[in-house]
Amino acid sequence: MAIRRAVVAVLAVLALGAAAWLPPRVAYTQGPVGQWTAWPFLQNLENQDAQCLVSFYREDATTPDPVFTVSVTVPANGSRFIPVYSYDQLGVFSGSMVVSCDRRVVAVTNVVNQGGAGSSYTGFEAGATEWAVPSVHANDWGWFTEISVQNAGSSPVMAYIAFRASVRGQDYSPPPVTIQPGSVHRFDTSKFANQLDNIPGIDGFVGSAVVTSTGPVAVVVREWKTGEEAMTIAYNAIPAGEGGTEVFFPSQHNNNYGWHAWNYVFNSLNTPVDVQVQFTNKPAVTRQIPARGSLLIDTLTYLGNEDYIGALTVKCISCPAGTRPLSGISNEVQIDPRFGRGALSYNAFYTGTTSVFFPSQHNKNYGWNAFNFIQNLSSFDANVRVEWVADPASPSPAPPPFNVTIPANGQLQLHTYIHLGTQDFIGSLRVTSLNGARIVGICNENNERVPNLDATISYNGISQ
Structure with a gap:
């Protein structure tokens, strides 16, 4: 069986299987408004258990060696939480993660700070040499952007970034950087604010960026707001050729x-x-x-x-x-x-699929609940099967699977609190079109315990 790699770039990694606060021993990424803990979920898309090696790399590492590698098993068609905070070998950590498995495994990472604010993004199965970053800000009503570029290959790469002003500010290209295999470098607009925002009478930068490299890289974007709001969002950059008309x-x-x-x-x-x-x-x-x-x-x-x-x-x-x-x-x-504070981000869709996976699902888990939105892109009704799968650490089992119809060009809302009630649940969700209709989906997770903080995250459903 060939080994498959899931590149879980940047920020570190989170999947809310434990608490939304920092445990005593912590692996975290430093960011706006204090310390951020990362928790990843791995979803096995095959009918046999997946044996995986999870390797962690420090930010801006000078050698290609991982800091720490651990072996994990992801159950057949199930999910597995990686307790990053529990690994003493990492200590205080800011970096990236690479997952290598003998089955097809995908990943979602949630990143939460000690106050409960958070964001989410999906891992990558391959790198590319050109990426579009549609939303970039610097000193825009307090918003800044951090673009994390991870080396997804086996040799060092040179990474370049070009900022392009669209609403305000001016174009700027900082010097390129060298990134070791597995490691990550972050282009933080707060460090380039003077170059991006130096036009008299125009405050802040709003535009886009293009990342290019001499070898395959993976790119994730985090945008954060300074001040008491402490809001943050994250989204996947878009590799060249992935878009549409x-x-x-x-x-x-x-x-x-x-x-x-x-x-x-x-x-x-x-x-x-x-x-x-x-x-x-x-x-x-x-x-x-x-x-x-x-x-x-x-x-x-x-x-x-x-x-x-x-x-x-x-x-x-x-x-x-x-x-x-x-x-x-x-x-x-x-x-x-x-109505409190909240911010979330998701990638647009360019076509539909017949199977959508959501590796991170919670209900009443330290206040976290999942709100899933499935859209039918077809001009005829979609007959779909809905199946939650419990994580081995879930306090309660998954509800029974069921079939439902989504109207043509319509939407289906799948909220865990409706289907699981007051049960404390950790797991994943699979939605499958049974009649060829094309569907897409988004998961929003919200922490009901902290309504005055940005305790909302969002990620795209993963197609098979």
Whole structure:
């Protein structure tokens, strides 16, 4: 059986199987507003147990050697939490992780600080030599961006980054860096704020970035807000060639309990493109995306004060045949203080699939609950099977699997508190289309115990 590698880049790794605070012995990544603990979940997609080696690498390591490697077993079709905080060999740690298995295993990492604020992203199964970063900020109402680049190959690589202003600020390219195999380097815009934001009368930088390298790398982005809000979000950068001519954002809110969406669509071509922007049940408008730059589509601008819940589709109307230049991410932020604090981010979708996996699922687990949103992209009803799988450490079993229908172009909400009630649950979720309908999905997890903190995370469902 061939060995498969899951590159769990950056920030460290988290999956909320224990507490949302720091245990006595901690492996963490230093970040805004104190210390951050990382917890990863591994999901086995095959019918046999997976034997895995998990290796940890320090940030900006000078040698290719891991700090520590541990062997774990991931049950067939099940999930496994990796207790990073319990490994004495790591001590105080900031770095990255590589998982090598004899079966196909995917990963999700949740990162939470000592106050409960958190973010989430999915691991990678391979690297690439060019990545789009659609949303980048520096000193923008207190928001900054940290772009973590992990070497996904077996030799040292040179990594380059080019920041491109779209809303305000100016372009900037810092010197390249050398990254050892497995290790990670972080490009932190707070360190480049003077170069990105030095135009008189224009405060802050809002734009995008492109990461290129001499070998395969994996890229994850974290955006964080300074000040008392202590908000943070994370999303996966988009490798070259992964985009499409249509971009789908299944979850859009405006003025809904204080939530609003800021969407960024990136154009990878060297020429501008025209796109059609349409929120569900709203008139379409035409906009232009600059060459190798981003278009900001925020609900406040497009929907005003309307209380809105829906979706967004961005369609290219001038892309050359055979190209797939559009990619995107959505940032949703709770900006009304009456409803507390919250921020989350997810990657846009470009096509559907018939199987969606959510490796990190919780219900009443130290206050954490999962809210899953499944969208049917097909023009006919989707017949789907819903199956939660309990982690070996779960205090309660999974509910029985069931079948349900999602209307054509409609949405299904799968919230753990509805299907598990008051049971304390840790595990994963699998949603399978039984009749060929194309589906996509997003998981939002929220900690009900800390409503005054940014205790919300979001990640994309993983397709098979």
